[in-house]
Amino acid sequence: MKQIFAVFFITFACYALANAFFSPYCQENATCVRGCSWGLERGFNGVANRVLPGHDHRNLTVASPVLCGRECLIDDRCFSFHYSEGERRCELNGATASRYPMELIEMEGIFYYGPEEPKLVQLLASGNKTGIPSLTDCWYHTHASAASECRRTGQHLCLQWELDHASKEGYPTTPPSWYADPDSLAVLNETGVTYHDLPLTAPSPGLCCSLPMTYRDPVITPKSYELADRAGQARGCSDLAAHPCTLAELKEAYDHGYRSLYWGYLATPNRHAIVGCHHGDDCYQGTIANTPRPNERAQVYCCPNRT
The missing domain is CATH 3.10.100.10 (Mannose-Binding Protein A, subunit A)
Structure with missing residues (x-):
C-alpha cells in the first residue's frame, strides 16, 4: 500500500500550563515533563495507516488533526498522537515512534503524527527497521x-x-x-x-x-594499552561489547572489505597486526600482516560479540 505523508504546523502562545515540545528533559530522579519558556511553533509529521499501540493516555473527539495536535501540545504527557478522519478520533500518546520503532504497526484509516523528521517517518513506515536506534x-x-x-x-x-x-x-x-x-x-x-x-x-x-548481530566490522579501542596489559586490552574491547579479534576474525573482516592501516593488538599475545598484507611482513592466509615484534603500546582490534 502506498504510504501518504503529511506535515502541518501549529503556532500559538505557550501558556503556563503548556510545555514546549522542543525540549523535553528529565532532572535526576524526577518525572519527565516538557518545560516551557517561549512561544511555540511545532511541526508534526504524519504517516498514513500506522499506529503506535499501547502508549495512548487520553482519547477525545475533535474536528481535525490540527486540533488534535493542539491538544497534544497543551498536554505535558503527550509526545505524539493518532488521528482517524472518519471517526474524528484523537488519541494522545505518551511516547513516540522514534522511541519505539519496532512497535509501529499498520492499521487502516489512522494517521500517526509525531515530532520525527519526515525522513525518519518514511524510514519507520517502510517496514525496514533493522538497526534503527x-x-x-x-x-x-x-x-x-x-x-x-x-x-x-x-x-x-x-x-x-x-x-x-x-x-x-x-x-x-x-x-x-x-x-x-x-x-x-x-x-x-x-x-x-x-x-x-x-x-x-x-x-x-x-x-x-538493540541490534542483533551476525557480521560487523571490527572496532578499535579509543585508548592504547601496554603490550603486557592483556586484561586492560580485554576490558577495552568489553566496553565496546566486543573482544580482541583473532586472526581468523580479521581475515573474515578483510573478506568483507574491511581495511585498516593501524598496527593494533589482537587475541594472539605478543603480536600486532594490520588488516592488509604488505610485502615482507608475516601474513595470515595472505591477508593479515602480523609480527612477533609488536609496539610497546598500541590500540586493540576488537571484534563485536555476536548474538
Missing part, C-alpha cells in the same frame, strides 16, 4: 540517566559501530545525544557520525540500540 523522548542531564532509560526497555546506549551502521542505513540527523561513551555526545546523520567532548550544559536525549 531509538531516540529517547526525554532529554537528560547525565549519561547515567539516559543509560537507565535504555535499560528500562531492554536496550543499551548505542555503541560507536551501531551508530555507524545506523548512519549507513540513512538515519536522519539527531541533536547531540548520549551514547555508550560517557565522555562525549554523538550527532548522527546520513553522512556519518560526529562526536563532541563534554562538558556540554544542555540536556540531551539518549540513543538506544
Whole structure:
C-alpha cells in the first residue's frame, strides 16, 4: 500500500500550563515533563495507516488533526498522537515512534503524527527497521540517566559501530545525544557520525540500540594499552561489547572489505597486526600482516560479540 505523508504546523502562545515540545528533559530522579519558556511553533509529521499501540493516555473527539495536535501540545504527557478522519478520533500518546520503532504497526484509516523528521517517518513506515536506534523522548542531564532509560526497555546506549551502521542505513540527523561513551555526545546523520567532548550544559536525549548481530566490522579501542596489559586490552574491547579479534576474525573482516592501516593488538599475545598484507611482513592466509615484534603500546582490534 502506498504510504501518504503529511506535515502541518501549529503556532500559538505557550501558556503556563503548556510545555514546549522542543525540549523535553528529565532532572535526576524526577518525572519527565516538557518545560516551557517561549512561544511555540511545532511541526508534526504524519504517516498514513500506522499506529503506535499501547502508549495512548487520553482519547477525545475533535474536528481535525490540527486540533488534535493542539491538544497534544497543551498536554505535558503527550509526545505524539493518532488521528482517524472518519471517526474524528484523537488519541494522545505518551511516547513516540522514534522511541519505539519496532512497535509501529499498520492499521487502516489512522494517521500517526509525531515530532520525527519526515525522513525518519518514511524510514519507520517502510517496514525496514533493522538497526534503527531509538531516540529517547526525554532529554537528560547525565549519561547515567539516559543509560537507565535504555535499560528500562531492554536496550543499551548505542555503541560507536551501531551508530555507524545506523548512519549507513540513512538515519536522519539527531541533536547531540548520549551514547555508550560517557565522555562525549554523538550527532548522527546520513553522512556519518560526529562526536563532541563534554562538558556540554544542555540536556540531551539518549540513543538506544538493540541490534542483533551476525557480521560487523571490527572496532578499535579509543585508548592504547601496554603490550603486557592483556586484561586492560580485554576490558577495552568489553566496553565496546566486543573482544580482541583473532586472526581468523580479521581475515573474515578483510573478506568483507574491511581495511585498516593501524598496527593494533589482537587475541594472539605478543603480536600486532594490520588488516592488509604488505610485502615482507608475516601474513595470515595472505591477508593479515602480523609480527612477533609488536609496539610497546598500541590500540586493540576488537571484534563485536555476536548474538
